[in-house]
Amino acid sequence: xxxxxxxxxxxxxxxxxxxxxxxxxxxxxxxxxxxxxxxxxxxxxxxxxxxxxxxxxxxxxxxxxxxxxxxxxxxxxxxxxxxxxxxxxxxxxxxxxxxxxxxxxxxxxxxxxxxxxxxxxxxxxxxxxxxxxxxxxxxxxxxxxxxxxxxxxxxxxxxxxxxxxxxxxxxxxxxxx
Amino acid sequence: xxxxxxxxxxxxxxxxxxxxxxxxxxxxxxxxxxxxxxxxxxxxxxxxxxxxxxxxxxxxxxxxxxxxxxxxxxxxxxxxxxxxxxxxxxxxxxxxxxxxxxxxxxxxxxxxxxxxxxxxxxxxxxxxxxxxxxxxxxxxxxxxxxxxxxxxxxxxxxxxxxxxxxxxxxxxxxxxxxxxxxxxxxxxxxxxxxxxxxxxxxxxxxxxxxxxxxxxxxxxxxxxxxxxxxxxxxxxxxxxxxxxxxxxxxxxxxxxxxxxxxxxxxxxxxxxxxxxxxxxxxxxxxxxxxxxxxxxxxxxxxxxxxxxxxxxxxxxxxxxxxxxxxxxxxxxxxxxxxxxxxxxxxxxxxxxxxxxxxxxxxxxxxxxxxxxxxxxx
Numbered sequence: 001x002x003x004x005x006x007x008x009x010x011x012x013x014x015x016x017x018x019x020x021x022x023x024x025x026x027x028x029x030x031x032x033x034x035x036x037x038x039x040x041x042x043x044x045x046x047x048x049x050x051x052x053x054x055x056x057x058x059x060x061x062x063x064x065x066x067x068x069x070x071x072x073x074x075x076x077x078x079x080x081x082x083x084x085x086x087x088x089x090x091x092x093x094x095x096x097x098x099x100x101x102x103x104x105x106x107x108x109x110x111x112x113x114x115x116x117x118x119x120x121x122x123x124x125x126x127x128x129x130x131x132x133x134x135x136x137x138x139x140x141x142x143x144x145x146x147x148x149x150x151x152x153x154x155x156x157x158x159x160x161x162x163x164x165x166x167x168x169x170x171x172x173x174x175x176x177x
Numbered sequence: 178x179x180x181x182x183x184x185x186x187x188x189x190x191x192x193x194x195x196x197x198x199x200x201x202x203x204x205x206x207x208x209x210x211x212x213x214x215x216x217x218x219x220x221x222x223x224x225x226x227x228x229x230x231x232x233x234x235x236x237x238x239x240x241x242x243x244x245x246x247x248x249x250x251x252x253x254x255x256x257x258x259x260x261x262x263x264x265x266x267x268x269x270x271x272x273x274x275x276x277x278x279x280x281x282x283x284x285x286x287x288x289x290x291x292x293x294x295x296x297x298x299x300x301x302x303x304x305x306x307x308x309x310x311x312x313x314x315x316x317x318x319x320x321x322x323x324x325x326x327x328x329x330x331x332x333x334x335x336x337x338x339x340x341x342x343x344x345x346x347x348x349x350x351x352x353x354x355x356x357x358x359x360x361x362x363x364x365x366x367x368x369x370x371x372x373x374x375x376x377x378x379x380x381x382x383x384x385x386x387x388x389x390x391x392x393x394x395x396x397x398x399x400x401x402x403x404x405x406x407x408x409x410x411x412x413x414x415x416x417x418x419x420x421x422x423x424x425x426x427x428x429x430x431x432x433x434x435x436x437x438x439x440x441x442x443x444x445x446x447x448x449x450x451x452x453x454x455x456x457x458x459x460x461x462x463x464x465x466x467x468x469x470x471x472x473x474x475x476x477x478x479x480x481x482x483x484x485x486x487x488x489x490x491x492x493x494x495x496x497x498x499x500x501x502x503x504x505x506x507x508x509x510x511x512x513x514x515x516x517x518x519x520x521x522x523x524x525x526x527x528x529x530x531x532x533x534x535x536x537x538x539x540x541x542x543x544x545x546x547x548x549x550x551x552x553x554x
Contacts, residue, residue, distance in 0.1 A: 038348065040292075062467075
């Protein structure tokens with residue numbers, strides 16, 4: 001059986017977690033992977049805790065339920081015990097430095113939301129998060145660019161993708177080897 | 178055949194369209210609404226009819242009417258809506274309307290947790306109506322199977338003139354995976370032109386449904402939810418008429434259980450631990466079986482695709498003689514009662530592993546631990 005990898009996104013209702021996860025799943029599918037996308041959210045239109053993820057593999061996914069992620073981006077703290085376990089046991093975690101004050105201690109904290117706002121990309125932190133995932137190497141930046149919706153906002157989305165990608169690379173360059 | 182990335186709900190809709198479904202009436206409810214959205218978009222393009230009704234009561238009755246008039250008709254809902262539809266489903270059993278009802282299970286009772294998965298409607302899907310009545314209940318465990326079993330559901334509904342319930346859960350309905358979509362699927366039909374000498378509510382072979390002359394096509398078709406004779410005339414007095422009718426309605430489902438009872442078996446021929454489950458939970462059980470076998474524990478999974486009718490002697494034969502049976506479900510115990518008919522719990526431990534709420538699945542690791550615990554390893 002080939003190795004399955006998992007990528008998660010966590011945040012609050014309204015931050016576009018499901019949208020970003022759907023884009024990510026589409027990009028991985030177009031890159032030739034079998035994918036399984038799942039999500040959990042509340043009945044609130046805005047404000048409830050949201051967790052969504054994609055498992056991908058070169059073979060059909062046997063089981064879509066995972067107890068940890070290989071990579072995870074957090075755009076907000078979530079106070080749900082069962083999710084905290086998953087978050088803490090995830091391998092690479094990128095967290096927004098203003099909105100995520102809690103665990104996990106090993107998270108790399110980046111000013112995703114703040115910098116997005118400074119560049120006129122408010123509300124696109126979900127797409128910035130996707131850019132970070134491309135930086136880590138989860139998915140090709142070009143694969144994401146191809147599936148990002150070509151609506152009125154496409155240039156903003158493309159800029160947000162690029163911003164996340166660069167934020168991750170800058171941070172990585174600063175790390176002492 | 179197209180390979181698409183679809184949610185289980187979208188896959189249900191694609192399956193229905195492939196089999197020629199041309200009528201959908203429904204009322205939106207989480208987590209089933211995407212089936213309705215898909216049909217609203219696709220059916221008018223294909224010359225079909227889509228109606229958003231005022232509520233679920235209207236939806237189910239529209240579907241019955243359409244089915245009797247010759248359409249391939251379906252609806253989809255979730256817990257609270259499924260409860261409202263029960264009366265209509267009972268009526269469909271009585272008038273032998275070939276309909277498909279999809280229930281995407283969420284955590285109940287009542288409003289419960291609308292966006293979170295559960296498997297609490299198993300008993301309701303079978304027995305939610307009053308009176309003696311038999312329907313068929315199918316339970317897909319992933320989006321591909323949601324597509325495939327919806328096609329199968331239409332075939333069974335047509336063949337037996339019976340409501341078929343496709344029972345999925347939020348994980349299956351909202352889970353998005355790669356699905357091979359059929360363009361056209363075969364579905365046999367009882368809608369044949371019948372002569373005036375052929376009764377629309379009688380079949381000499383108890384395993385077969387009577388032919389269904391479409392309403393409005395010339396045949397004088399009487400339809401009533403009251404007890405009726407083979408010509409559809411009400412008879413609310415005689416024992417023979419009622420008994421013959423309900424017996425026939427049962428037999429056409431029950432006597433076909435060899436064909437209707439579908440399953441998948443994986444793992445060791447003679448297991449120490451046997452898992453029996455269905456739907457999304459079966460995927461964790463499959464992983465658990467693989468992990469246990471890697472640890473030299475003989476393990477087997479029987480994954481039920483059909484939740485009604487269940488062929489208990491067949492189930493026993495498939496399972497072999499395990500030391501323990503584990504039945505994981507996203508509920509407090511429903512399928513487990515059937516398993517206790519297959520395995521005497523005084524002789525073999527039949528252990529229910531139930532969990533529901535919060536959108537938390539049953540993980541493979543929990544099932545491995547449970548198996549080791551019951552085997553005292």
